[in-house]
Amino acid sequence: MRITLLDAAQRLSKGDVVAVPTETVYGLAASIKQPNAIRKIFSYKKRPQDNPLIVHIASLKQLRSLIAHLPASFKKIKHLWPGPLTIVFKANRKSVPSIVRAGLGTVAIRFPKHPDFQKLIKRAGPLAAPSANLSGRPSATRYQHVESDFGSDFPILIGSHPKFGIESTVISLSDQGWSYLRSGAISEAKLTKLLGSAQSFKSQTKAARTPGAKYRHYSPTAKLKLHLKPITSNSNIHADAVLGFDDTRTSLPLLSLGKRNAYRSNLSRLYKKLRELDDRQFQFVAVDAHFAEQGLGITLMERLTKAASSVT
Ligand code: TXA
Numbered sequence: 165m166r167i168t169l170l171d172a173a174q175r176l177s178k179g180d181v182v183a184v185p186t187e188t189v190y191g192l193a194a195s196i197k198q199p200n201a202i203r204k205i206f207s208y209k210k211r212p213q214d215n216p217l218i219v220h221i222a223s224l225k226q227l228r229s230l231i232a233h234l235p236a237s238f239k240k241i242k243h244l245w246p247g248p249l250t251i252v253f254k255a256n257r258k259s260v261p262s263i264v265r266a267g268l269g270t271v272a273i274r275f276p277k278h279p280d281f282q283k284l285i286k287r288a289g290p291l292a293a294p295s296a297n298l299s300g301r302p303s304a305t306r307y308q309h310v311e312s313d314f315g316s317d318f319p320i321l322i323g324s325h326p327k328f329g330i331e332s333t334v335i336s337l338s339d340q341g342w343s344y345l346r347s348g349a350i351s352e353a354k355l356t357k358l359l360g361s362a363q364s365f366k367s368q369t370k371a372a373r374t375p376g377a378k379y380r381h382y383s384p385t386a387k388l389k390l391h392l393k394p395i396t397s398n399s400n401i402h403a404d405a406v407l408g409f410d411d412t413r414t415s416l417p418l419l420s421l422g423k424r425n426a427y428r429s430n431l432s433r434l435y436k437k438l439r440e441l442d443d444r445q446f447q448f449v450a451v452d453a454h455f456a457e458q459g460l461g462i463t464l465m466e467r468l469t470k471a472a473s474s475v476t
């Protein structure tokens with residue numbers, strides 16, 4: 165059910181959860197001042213309690229109230245906000261409830277660019293929001309995906325659908341350096357150019373890494389098999405369909421992610437196509453994963469690998 169900005173703001177202030185469009189994927193939002201609403205997010209999604217949520221802001225003033233310390237290096241990446249970058253900082257424990265942080269001493273913050281979501285944050289205050297999908301399902305990039313996971317009565321803020329169609333990149337930032345926690349809409353290469361080389365994980369505690377990474381993600385029900393070598397029309401493939409690109413040569417039904425090596429547009433179609441595989445009830449799907457792993461190609465390969473059960 166699609167709702168207006170005013171309706172969404174009222175529901176949030178009453179302690180309800182609403183789905184929102186963002187420029188990355190749809191989110192399930194609640195006010196950080198309403199711990200009961202935050203609990204509802206975890207139960208609607210069937211999300212493990214130890215997986216913290218991203219807090220979304222609409223000004224740098226809000227940022228200062230949520231964190232304990234702003235590292236000097238923030239100025240090197242500040243221009244990427246608003247946008248698809250999430251930064252993990254040391255939290256101000258008083259202003260960010262423990263349930264949002266899953267008990268960690270850090271908080272993940274994103275300043276989204278989507279105009280309707282921004283307006284809602286301006287009215288309703290900082291909003292905690294994970295991606296609006298059942299845990300383990302592909303993220304939602306159309307409001308119909310949200311309805312398919314949470315029912316057609318679920319309230320969804322009206323607004324244009326996500327432009328990137330892939331989640332934000334998550335990094336952590338401190339005076340000691342930065343680390344790359346989750347690949348996403350901004351490539352690691354771009355961040356390395358701005359911030360210098362990242363800290364290696366060896367020098368970090370386990371808790372500093374992103375808890376979400378240990379769960380199985382982005383899985384359609386169909387079994388996916390990645391083919392790293394080119395698929396040719398006479399390749400011996402046992403599958404009901406192929407997930408590939410416009411130039412993939414196959415006589416099986418082809419679900420195309422667009423032009424090969426056009427990573428941004430490939431990523432923007434990925435989740436829609438993964439959901440379509442299930443809607444069309446394909447059981448075995450061959451994935452044409454023959455593309456250069458550079459820039460956002462790394463994000464594409466990472467998501468395909470997580471969605472797939474085996475690689476050849
Ligand atoms: O694009 C996005 O990031 C979307 C939109 C709605 O903003 N949100 C999203 O949220 O993808 P979610 O919950 O599906 O993924 C957030 C990731 C998880 O892997 C979580 O473990 C990690 O961020 N995360 C959140 N807080 C963290 C923290 N304090 N330290 C480390 N990782 C954190």
Ligand code: MG
Nearest residue numbers: 294295296303
């Ligand atoms: Mg998610």
